[in-house]
Amino acid sequence: MFIFGLAVLFKLVSLQFFQGDKYRALAGERVIKNVVIPANRGNVYSLKGNLLATSIPKYDIRFDALTPTAKTFEKYVKPLSDSLSKYYGKPSGYYQNELRKARVNKNRYHLIARNVGYFDYIRLRNFPLLELGAYKGGLIVEQTTKREHPMGGIAQRSIGYERFDEKGNVTRAGIDGAFGVKYLRGTDGQRKKQQIGKGQWKPLNDANEIDPKNGYDVYTTIDVNIQDIAHHALLEQLEKYKADHGCVVVMETKTGEVRAISNLGRNSDGYYYERLNYAVGESHEPGSTFKLMALTAGIEDKVIDTSDVVDTEKGIIKFYGESVEDSHRGGYGKITVSKAFEVSSNTGIVKAIDKAYGKSPSKFVDRLYAMNLNNDLDLPIIGEPKPVIPDPRVKNGRWSGIALQWMAYGYGVSLTPLQTLTFYNAIANDGEMVKPQFLREVKEFDDVVVPFKKEVLNEQICSKETILKVKQLLKNVVEKKHGTGHRLYSENFSMAGKTGTSQKDYANKDKLSYISSFAGYFPAENPKYSCIVVIHEPDKSVGYYGADVSGPVFKRIAQKIFTDTPIIDEVKSLDVRVASVETEYESFYKTAQTYKTIMPNVVGLPAMDALALLENMQVKVKVKLEGNGIVKKQSVEQNIKLKNNQVVVLKAS
Incomplete structure (x- = not known):
């Protein structure tokens, strides 16, 4: 027993004085880690500025049910549920029940929305309680990017891609693959995350430790x-x-x-x-x-x-x-x-x-x-x-x-x-x-x-x-x-x-x-x-x-x-015109938030709706108005990249 006691004592001293730093660092790594934030890949454009490939940000919105105080949670749980009800269409009581269940079960990673676009992300993070941020409201935001080809299958192989598998192996093809490392990829950022459960992590701060630097845009010779x-x-x-x-x-x-x-x-x-x-x-x-x-x-x-x-x-x-x-x-x-x-x-x-x-x-x-x-x-x-x-x-x-x-x-x-x-x-x-x-x-x-x-x-x-x-x-x-x-x-x-x-x-x-x-x-x-x-x-x-x-x-x-070169609808996926003006405006607004610097097609919209849409994109607009005010012509063609401080002239009649 005496020898066994000495062995235990020796181990305790060894851990405390000789191996302590190692295990403290290891424990810290298991609780807090630096997570890579991928930079947005640069866009690929045609000769005349038509968008050929772009990275679209997608967001998962989660909720740490233990972060808000009891008083804060009770104050905002119904307003948050009401907002989620309007967003999804289910009764408010359903979301109250889900949120309360998450708090009782100490769920620190409750899913609110998966794979949403920028417009929905902005809308969701401004919902009651979530608008208080990570420390008071329990908001967890995870961002990924998805590469899209607005022209669809046309020239897709030549425009190409750069893909990584689960082992980190890369496959490259076309222009996107050829110029990815040098120009398009950008520099990744870093953000500290804290472990809140098995395989579950939440941001430690609202801001990034290192902000990602987006890649350059490449302009191809493709017409x-x-x-x-x-x-x-x-x-x-x-x-x-x-x-x-x-x-x-x-x-x-x-x-x-x-x-x-x-x-x-x-x-x-x-x-x-x-x-x-x-x-x-x-x-x-x-x-x-x-x-x-x-x-x-x-x-x-x-x-x-x-x-x-x-x-x-x-x-x-x-x-x-x-x-x-x-x-x-x-x-x-x-x-x-x-x-x-x-x-x-x-x-x-x-x-x-x-x-x-x-x-x-x-x-x-x-x-x-x-x-x-x-x-x-x-x-x-x-x-x-x-x-x-x-x-x-x-x-x-x-x-x-x-x-x-x-x-x-x-x-x-x-x-x-x-x-x-x-x-x-x-x-x-x-x-x-x-x-x-x-x-x-x-x-x-x-x-x-x-x-x-x-x-x-x-x-x-x-x-x-x-x-x-x-x-x-x-x-x-x-x-x-x-x-x-x-x-x-x-x-x-x-x-x-x-x-x-x-x-x-x-x-x-x-x-x-x-x-x-x-x-x-x-x-x-x-x-x-x-x-x-x-x-x-x-x-x-x-x-x-x-x-x-x-x-x-x-x-x-x-x-x-x-002889008869057609003026084609270069990026059909961006032509979001539909019969309903209300639906049309909402679709255009989503497009503007997603592509940000790409000129949408506003021909056919009421001039005031087109004006609101473009001003939301930080575009200077001049409207030449006659008659009932429906846009008939725009000075910048659809899908062309907008320059800083560019003025767009709309003719409406």
């Missing part, structure tokens, strides 16, 4: 009108040909700014949605669109001229026992290289390349390298694969006896749609190859933090003389009656480009399918935009040639951009 045109043109064609998936990219020629990027894949129910970013991340054999690269190389090296004559024979030629065939049965006979390109003769182009480079294939590969075709684009968006260009000098370089001939018409090589488009854009841009751009600038409120400028990948991919020759080839594809793209020709609008139809899974005839594509630019004489359309696995019974499947999408986009 929502062009994006809408591209999306629906692609969707219509995918549905018509029952294709597996497809993509469209529209790029401004001089700057490389991407005005639209749409990626649609089919689900098991047959509906199309933004499944993957095919334009950036899916590499494939381009087929006949690569004939432009092959001929540009030959013309630049002065070993091929467009006037050279090639014999397509009977539409079939063989190299090392492997056949190269034309889609046109019987071939084209003896034709110029120019016509071979225009009719997309595989045998004609292969004959020209084989004659020029058959004894020196490395020279052909070197020219492709000189035109940047072996380099990726170094995009900030994750997932871009490196191009595949076979090289006879590289071990395991995918070279074979027929590699040169296959490369001539787009087989054995592999490029993404955006890599292919970048080359076509360089031709349209008189030889200057520019990097595709997705961001215009980064802002903090109205101040530009980071501007993005044009990046040149290659100042001159080939001579001006070569550029003029291949530009004429691309123009002839559309304008000449024998050209594979002639069905796209319009007397009123000029286009230039190249069709492409490549086989997919050609080693297995049972699974043989096709990739249909069209790449080019418009207008042909003074290119403003370049564009590529790639559609995978169209229904062979309906059609699969690039001119039939992808070409019409290209034409529809080009014509709509320059």
Whole structure:
């Protein structure tokens, strides 16, 4: 017993004098802890300021039933219950019973409301008793944020996301993922919380220890009108040909700014949605669109001229026992290289390349390298694969006896749609190859933090003389009656480009399918935009040639951009107009509280209601009033970000 007593005494002394600090700190950690307050992620905007992605705050409202004194609780329990009754619709007695039960059960974490928006949060925290705050009224507020895409499914994959799982692993996609860490994420804050029960914590103070710093806003190069045109043109064609998936990219020629990027894949129910970013991340054999690269190389090296004559024979030629065939049965006979390109003769182009480079294939590969075709684009968006260009000098370089001939018409090589488009854009841009751009600038409120400028990948991919020759080839594809793209020709609008139809899974005839594509630019004489359309696995019974499947999408986009571009309802989820003016005003007010700096659509509202709504948003308003006072026009369009001290003029009649 004496020895046991000594042991207990020793342990007590050890805990008190040697390990006391450790256990006191541990006890403190279990009672009080610093909780991270996530910063609001910055918004993503279109070129013209339309909202593409935003973080919406959501709130849980809870009640610590032991915090109010007995006198305070009894004074406010009925008024609080009356307010909750009006809010939820149940009798006041129901809420009195729930609140009293919470106090009897010593519930320090009683749920009042879950996942409410900012407007409801402000309303609830001003209810009787809760308005007294955390120390007197027992109010507990927990805030989270939810990422929303006001444009819905349009360009959602390209706008992207940054997601964390329960283990902290992150998955990133698109613009949101690419620029999240550097610009959008912001800096988290801290708040002390006290443990009030098993797994239950309440804020120790009304204020944060460290306030979160919200992320910057990024302004993309996306034009929502062009994006809408591209999306629906692609969707219509995918549905018509029952294709597996497809993509469209529209790029401004001089700057490389991407005005639209749409990626649609089919689900098991047959509906199309933004499944993957095919334009950036899916590499494939381009087929006949690569004939432009092959001929540009030959013309630049002065070993091929467009006037050279090639014999397509009977539409079939063989190299090392492997056949190269034309889609046109019987071939084209003896034709110029120019016509071979225009009719997309595989045998004609292969004959020209084989004659020029058959004894020196490395020279052909070197020219492709000189035109940047072996380099990726170094995009900030994750997932871009490196191009595949076979090289006879590289071990395991995918070279074979027929590699040169296959490369001539787009087989054995592999490029993404955006890599292919970048080359076509360089031709349209008189030889200057520019990097595709997705961001215009980064802002903090109205101040530009980071501007993005044009990046040149290659100042001159080939001579001006070569550029003029291949530009004429691309123009002839559309304008000449024998050209594979002639069905796209319009007397009123000029286009230039190249069709492409490549086989997919050609080693297995049972699974043989096709990739249909069209790449080019418009207008042909003074290119403003370049564009590529790639559609995978169209229904062979309906059609699969690039001119039939992808070409019409290209034409529809080009014509709509320059002739009848619609003014679309860019962010349909923000258009909250309904029949009842009272409901309408309430909905608009919620929108204003949620999006704060985004201009709502007030057309159709009574002028006084519109005035009240906008003034609640701290906007200066001028009303030009005539007649009965219904707003007919607003000076700032719906969904445009409002500037500090901006004046909005409303015309009402």
